[in-house]
Amino acid sequence: MKKLLICMFAAVLSIAAAPAYANEVHHQTADNQKSYSAKGVVVAVDSASSKVKLKHDAVPELKWQAMTMFFNVADKSLLESVKTGVQVEFKFIKVDGGGPLITHIKTLK
């Protein structure tokens, strides 16, 4: 009986830990590549072509200044919870011959 209780407790713990990831949209590709993080404000969302226009803060690692530009996103579903005017935190990789590609994006409160 005691063993069963411990088991149930472990199950409850694992369920409780899950919501920490719930509001962060994940995409698994390229997790082994160098990625960069930045914050910005959403200027426009173009789900049809998997693009988002962001007014982003500076990215010192890349010597980027703050600016407004389009980013490609790895998957349309990343844009489901993204709306014009909201503040976001995002991660992107640089694709050879392409532009920056967003792999993670989440809305900040």
Ligand SMILES: [Cu+2]
């Ligand atoms: Cu830029």
